[in-house]
Amino acid sequence: MAPVEAEQHPRTALALAAHDASGRVSPIRISRRDTGDDDVAIQILYCGICHSDLHTIKNEWKNANYPVVPGHEIAGLITEVGKNVKKFNVGDKVGVGCMVNTCQSCESCEEGHENHCSKIIFAYNSHDRDGTITYGGYSDMVVVNERFVIRFPDGVPLDKGAPLLCAGITVYNPMKYHGLDEPGKHIGVVGLGGLGHVAVKFAKAFGMRVTVISTSPEKREEAMETLGADAFVVSSDANQMKAVKGTMHGILNTASASMSMYAYLALLKPQGKMILLGLPEKPLQISAFSLVTGGKTLAGSCMGSIRDTQEMMDFAAKHGLVADVELIGTEEVNEAMERLAKGEVRYRFVIDVGNTLSAASLASSPVPAL
């Protein structure tokens, strides 16, 4: 379907958009739809920067529909509700994650696993029902069907809670559905970034033993002392890897780049499971022997349903679990993207949209209309 020009929508909003595969964003004026009967309008205050945003704007997945306005860790306040809206009121603290609609009638949708709907509409870079391309949370407002809106529980702050809307649910979901939420079990977390660091926190909240497997020796101290990991293994150190061989019930693999799976699969116990979460640009390298020997399972997991996302947020509130964030202004996003590409973030950049994305704050840079 050819994209319909988005300026047909009646409302204007400010946003940051990528226009090419350079990995950079710049201010833009976009349009948003009016608040429909089943919609809420949200003033966006914070938005996390997920590595998927970077994969997408660099066109690493070869599906970018420029201009791309990224952002699917959206937190803010409801400013308007449509006449059929039942769950929310003006002023409520809410969030929006990776999806903003699905078909609502297929088997996956009916079973409450709408994250697996083949007609899923992602928060950005996706064809919406009216043919326009969706724009994400690097923007001052958004209009979303209420079914795809998450309530922020008391005690979860909007800035540190925003990353839970993608990173949080993406790691919580496989823990819940693969039996990796049981006290005493040993879980490995590959990659200590946005997903990885919240995986450590959820696993500890479930009472598990957690080992981080990282390419970055400099993350050891923080992983163990601040995040609460029980052990830290540098993947390039054969002795360290050997010491934990065959000890893990499960591994969450959050690496954003391609890798050889051999040494990582060797860390699993017989019948252990590795769950792939990372979506690298290039294929992974794997030998059948790594799986067949020991009867191991290699699985994938994609985000989580709206029901599970709300459950995860409520669990986070109960356990005082939030992301470790570096709060940045809109003018720092391009530098943040460069640091994210190098694995330098501790551990999630969150854009302070409410305080730094306004026509006045962008006055020094031209804001082209789309």
Ligand SMILES: NC(=O)C1=CN([C@@H]2O[C@H](COP(=O)(O)OP(=O)(O)OC[C@H]3O[C@@H](n4cnc5c(N)ncnc54)[C@H](OP(=O)(O)O)[C@@H]3O)[C@@H](O)[C@H]2O)C=CC1
């Ligand atoms: N399945 C799903 O539903 C979702 C998938 N994703 C995907 O998950 C991945 C991670 O996202 P996010 O946590 O935001 O990214 P981050 O960049 O924050 O973290 C990724 C981490 O991967 C590790 N890493 C990087 N390169 C390599 C490598 N060559 N070998 C091993 N480890 C490596 C680094 O950790 P260290 O320094 O510790 O080695 C890095 O910090 C992305 O590909 C993203 O697109 C994201 C959300 C949802």
Ligand SMILES: O=C/C=C/c1ccc(O)c(O)c1
């Ligand atoms: O950050 C989350 C992205 C998840 C995702 C999963 C599957 C897929 O095809 C995507 O384009 C994104």
Ligand SMILES: [Zn+2]
């Ligand atoms: Zn994401």
Ligand SMILES: [Zn+2]
């Ligand atoms: Zn569906």
